[in-house]
Amino acid sequence: MKIRGIATFLLALFLAVPSAFAADGAGVVKAGKCDSCHKMAGPTAKTIAEIKARKAPDLFYAGSKFNKDWLVGFLQNPTVIRPAGTVYLNNIKTTGDTDTATPPAKCASKLSAGDAAAAADYLMTLKDAKMKTGVAKIDAGFSKARAKMLIIKTEACNGCHEIEGKGGISCPTWEGIGKRLNPDWVYSFVSHPQYWDTKTWMAKRDLDEDAMQLIVNYIASQK
């Protein structure tokens, strides 16, 4: 009976500790008012009017999208990922017939190491149940030359993304993108951007499996 009692207590403790930890992370997110800029629950924007009202990226699938270690660091020291802001359209300045972008402000939240870890734990629980995992085949020996030919010459990803220090600014920079994003999410997003963001200005491309893996591997290598 005594052993059973101890086992029950330990089981209860095992079950209680993670949930208490997750609740703490949720509390940090709530106290930080992350939902004043980020959508913490779906669905994503369905109209251009909703897109224009977006202040920061959706976080209701953060656990599918991000790598946890990157989240912990970012939450302590936010950086600008989208050089022209979350919605570039809202930051355009037109002079004569030429557009430039007003640099966006960084995320105002700056958490302590403990709060960042707790918040990251919570955010990693926000997953898209339908996303396939294990689809990105990360291979350290992938052909970077072929990947760059595809990314720069054929698909011109650098038209909208800053890649290796050069490129467009309407979309997220690829600087450090390998640390930031889960390769399986990258595979899913590149395959079908509109699944994640109905009105995104990232066009869907018809890429075969070889091309998909080259892109995913190149992105994963950008650390």
Next chain:
Amino acid sequence: MKTSGFSKFSAVLLAAALFQMFGMTASASAESADDNYKLYCVQCHGTAGTGKGINAPFLAVAPRNHSSAPDMSQLSDDNVALAIKEGGSAVGKSTQMPAWKSVLTDPEIHDIVKHLRKMCKCEYVKK
């Protein structure tokens, strides 16, 4: 009373269903050509349509100047619509112009073509 309660419940369900249907209809409705142009085209072609968008300096091939009547009058509406729908490669132009068929419907593309004709103040001149 029981029947009345049930009716009230049914009414709430019906209202919720109608609201859902209305919501779905609203989300599926077409965007204006002006809004679509601003969200998808301006990043490269620019607010004025002159090809001087915020990404233009980083493109290997300059984006088309939609305000240029001499340039735009050489392109048929079908050609422009095909370029928007299937991308630049479909009309023998740069692959930097992506295919927008995943976000724009055929009627929306048709509206954008009309919007471009207003920007260039021109029509296709067949040679």
